[in-house]
Amino acid sequence: MSRKGKKPLVKRKSEKEARRSHDAEELALLETRISGVTPDNLKTFDDLPISKQTALGLKRSHFTTLTEIQKRSIPAALQGRDVLGAAKTGSGKTLAFLIPMLECLYRNRWTQYDGLGALIISPTRELAIQIFDVLRKIGREHSFSAGLVIGGKDVKVEQDRISRLNILVGTPGRILQHMDQAAGFDTGNIKLIILDEADRILDMGFRKTLDAIIEHLPKQRQTLLFSATQTKSVADLARLSLSPTKSEYISAHESADTSTPKNLQQYYVLTPLPEKLDTLFSFLKTHLKAKILVFVSSSKQVRFMFETFKTLHPGIPLMHIHGRQKQAARIDVTERFSESKYACLFCTDVVARGLDFPAVDWVIQVDAPEDADTYIHRVGRTARFDAAGRALLFLTPSEETEMLSRLESKKVPIEKITIKETKKRSIRSDLQALCFKNPEIKYLGQKAFVSYCKSIFIQKDREVFKFDELPTEEFAESLGLPGAPRIKFISARRANQLKNAVKKEDSSDESESDQEDKSRAKQEPAVRTKYDRMFERQNQNVLSAHYQNLINEEPAKLQSANDDEEDFMAVKRRDHALYDNEDDAGLEAKTDDTYFDPNAPVSKRQLKAALSKKSMLKYKPNSSKLVFDDEGKPHAIYEFQNEEDFHQQGAPEEQKAEFVLKESDKMQDEDVLDKQVAKSKRQEKRRRRKEREFAEQDEDDSGSDEQESQDDELRQQTQSKRARKWFEVDTESMAKQKRAKTQNVVEVAQPKTLEDLEALSMRLLSANH
Template sequence: MSGPRSRPKKQPPTKRVNEKHLKRERGVKELEELERRISEFDPKDVTTFNELPISKSTANGLKLSHFTTMTEIQKQSIPLALKGIDILGAAKTGSGKTLAFLIPLLETLYRDRWTQQDGLGALVISPTRELAIQIFDVLRKIGRAHSFSAGLVIGGKDMQAERDRISRLNILVCTPGRLLQHMDQAAGFGMGNLKMLVLDEADRILDMGFRKTIDAIIEHLPKTRQTLLFSATQTKSVGDLARLSLSPNAAQYVSAHEMASSSTPANLQQYYVITPLPDKLDTLFGFLKTHLKAKILVFASSSKQVRFMFETFKTLHPGIPLMHLHGRQKQTARTDVTDRFAESRHACLFCTDIAARGLDFPSVDWVVQLDVPEDADTYIHRVGRTARFDSTGRALLLVTPSELPGMQARLAAKKVPIEKITIKESKKKSIRQHLQALCFKNPEIKYLAQKAFISYCKSIFIQKDKDIFKFADLPAEEFAESLGLPGAPRIKFLNSQKAKELKNKSQQISDDDGSESEPDNDDEGPTASNGNAKENVRTKYDRMFERQNQNVLSRHYMNLIKDDDYGRPRADEEEDEDGGFMSVKRRNHDLSDSNASESETEQIEPSNNGPATKKKAQIDNGPISNRQAKAALSKKAMSKTGPNPTKLVFDDEGKPHAIYEFEDEEGFKKYGDAETQKTEFINREEQRMRKVDVVDKAVAKEKRKEKKRKQRERERLSEQDDGLVEEQDEEQSEGSEMDDVHHAPEKRKKWFEEEGRAKRVKADDIEIDQPKTLDDLEALSLSLLRK
């Protein structure tokens, strides 16, 4: 047996302290060496990440994620960002801009020896949730060897869970709206120690859609920070840089393809086809039917169109898996769709511009733009979903004839090469009849079609570039028919716009009319002193009080008041040059206050030539029209001044009387005192009631007699029917041998008659004992045969 195992001796405390001290000293020396390498680094002829002056943790993360070779934007921007310089980075889509800002972000916090107690050190803001998720995934891959805490804060997630951990994060990837919400609600969340701010797709974040949100976020950030802005279409606006506390001279503009002949990748083939608006869905369906083994992105201008295309094409079965992505979906559904499309080999994704920026879908073959983008920058971002890195891709733009000239000019200004192609007639597939059938059968499809129509019209209407988007040229009826609708839906948002235009037009007309100056003497012409027309001095108050009616008919307003109080044209007014347009022939006067008698108002008199005619009514102030007289005698006018109306009845002589008339006391006493009249009234009513009672009893007695008579008649008829049935049975048994005699069909009995007959048959039955022997059984058989 071996002896007891010896335990290792504990190291003395002084030795452990020395090891920590030595480790700290090694870390300090590594940081000093890293700072020296960065200051002496020359970015010329650098092609791989191993040649960069970065920490071992970042280098290991890049190696494990299989990132080895740098792109052009990474070569130019990473060395500058490592030195702490603010950068405006612009590069084509798919050129690796995400690593261009994530590597400097990790290195900045590493060199500052950032810990969890230091709070938030780096902030990355993305315009869309999908892009923020993608950035966070790349950060987790390359930063796996670091000890920083990072988090993703986007809309659609659990707000309370994010609030509990946001104050302990070192790196935060977020969208603007949710970040501002946490800044207002999360306790202990501060950004006073922020070292780096990154805006991905900076031009989109700094535009009007996020202006107020970004301004509110920037107010809480320290000015002594490093700022990195990256986008495929970078902004150079001095105002945008000033909002970020950036100096145009201090920030370094980096463009990987500034001198390139094209703003899009060279391995991207771009085409456009001229398609009328009603034929777009037919063209798209035919395109999908001929590209079943491809991965396709289809961009539309609104989420309603995306939903309508997805639901209808899913029913029509083009032969390729279909998906849809838009901003109105829940976050879980959006994440699931992006993951499934990224993993699919052959699929079609209908989407809005929510998927136009930054998203990296591998191996996308085609990008089809069903609706033209709002500007050339959006076009560049859309087609950038394909031909990423070294892969190839193709893009197709469906443009209407009215949109073609303006769109060509915008793309040419951005150095976008695009070619025209035509579609063969054999490749086109008409689906209008199928869509009409779907809208007729399914009310939900019809509702989606109506919403798609309205949303498309609104998207055209609100665009700023009127050289491309011409709302007046839209073929509304044909477009509605192509969606399967019987007619164009009513567009409500146009009502407010029309009202605004009418208001502005009337204001302009009134201002033009009010600003004209008139001479003092119209008949005399020029004055004798200087021979020029003397003009009145007119102020804004004069024009305000002299304005005419505030609508489009203001020029004709005076025609409505040129007549006098009696409906006649004034003698001093000339007839309007428009031929009396909207002139008033009769004016309504309030006659309710006048004491016009019945003879002074309109009367009906018989005419010698025919039926009765109306006589013109007269009042003290002048003649009135038939309408005025009728209005004066209306119930509404009379109820204002006269008493309440009463109902009358007419006697035989035609004299009116009230419905209830009371006698006076003298007339009542003519018939005697009250007690006598009361007694007489009771006696008369008693006698009348006795007579009525006798009549009622006689009527009731007759009713009872009639009821009994009908009952006896029914019984007699029932007995006759039973006897007739028995006689018919006997006749049939006696004359069964007469085959040539035609017998009437047996009458069908009532249910109660059948029951009575069954009872009688049962009564004729004879009860016998159960036979016990064979002799008893033969005797029973003989007796039955004799019977």
């Protein structure tokens, strides 16, 4: 007998067996369909040989029509082959690897007890989040567990859950960290590994990390690589255990005329480096109802542009994102920009790959990309899924020829446009005023200047990016800075060049014998005595210069014998200020070579005085206060006009009369305003006085008796406190004395008998006691 409400054990076993046999039949039928599928017969997702769960998830996510890369790559991936997929940006590469991944786990009957079965690696956090969101949509009908591991999240929380995952999406650094630290993270059963934006992950930046990850993975696995600019390097394929002959390279648009979407209009404008910010601000002012992405080369430039443009108010919502932001802020900015209709997002290449921002109108590249592939990924943020879009590239005169040739070799059609001078607006003076008023803006400008110079300095393509031709002073002025900041790596580079040049000159001038002597001296160091060390001291001649100037007996410096005896004790010292006028001292030093020696050693006391601001104040001129105008230019507080300019404006009497007339008009206007203010003050004062009188009248009517009693008490208190004069009698003190006397008086009747007398005496005795 079974419990009430439950099926018998035999019936439940039969149902499980029936379900298993049905699943096995479906899998066998699915395998048959997969083996015979060809890309030619595929148009929609219903035509794919996929499971019901995946098909239902695609339908509920409103995915219906297959793109070119999906038609050609999904059948090959379903058949278990390694795929290298290359397609234009916005062509649906994410579904091209997510669908085969879900089908691979489904056909292997993967459960939560089998551990990790698929690994998806993304180069950026934002792209990993986007892939995970798409996976959740199309895989909602499956029972697989999926997780996202990226930087900026709590590592301990991820470590507790990572052992129960079937699908893992993450960035290379965080995945490797869990492989090394998480105890329950087992990668021995992985069936599929996917690299999105594979060319970026296989690049030098992730080389060591990716090699370490691959060491943890099993050799027998399926590998899918997708990107808009795919790699064919044999070395890269060998690192991933891929065979160049067995792996299938699928390029959806290899025979196309362009490597960018057809609906993308691409332009470039020739602008010098100091005019880039002016051109960008003018562009934003004329495109207020647009959704714009602005790419620059460094995060410091992103911060500087965002803070300055936010203050200048171009009229469009501004946002910024870069790799140095916290993860929560980056996610928030990504969501806000995706939901915005009109906005401008300043960003670095952290959002250049894979991210899908809806309805982006313009992609502006203020700084040129490092290569043509980066350009293709940047402009791919617009014109996605057959939508229209436009891109604009800023090129300096030194970058134009070489960059255009590289874009042409990658089949990138681009046209040159010119900006109307009437549409341009210079913000240089505004930036100078901001840098002067706000030290933080100035600091950001200095960092932006240094980071841009460094980004040009480290570029691999020296033919495009010519560091030596940068107009650093003009560029610093365009950022609002008073001068070009010092760049450490440039100074070190120049010092090394000079050092190497000096070494080459010395080595060419030296003979072989000198070189042998030097080598022998290095091998056999000479014995140094204490006298050698004494004469090698840096401060040994602190007082010797003064002494030599006093006792120098060279003929050219001795006084003539015919001089008067009065000049016998005259001593001229170079290092003492013996002149009332500094100009006279300089003249004497120039005319008399005896007492001027520019190569004389300097004492430590003089060096210390030179480094002290307080000591050097006496050599500085009097300080003058400056006033800065709206453009940030300094002016003296009182500036006098030249006499010629004054006479050119007219006769003095006419100017005087005009000045008096203007000042009288100003005074009349000010007088009218002052009268209005005084009138309003009088009215307010009268109103307050009437309110106070009405309030006092109401209080008098209600409590007149109480007020009178209070007045009497107050009058008595004042009288008591007042000093009594000699002719006034103190009535209160006299009354007190009288009362004290009357208290001891006993009033009795006239005694008549002896008993009355005894009673009276007893009363008196008791009263006295």
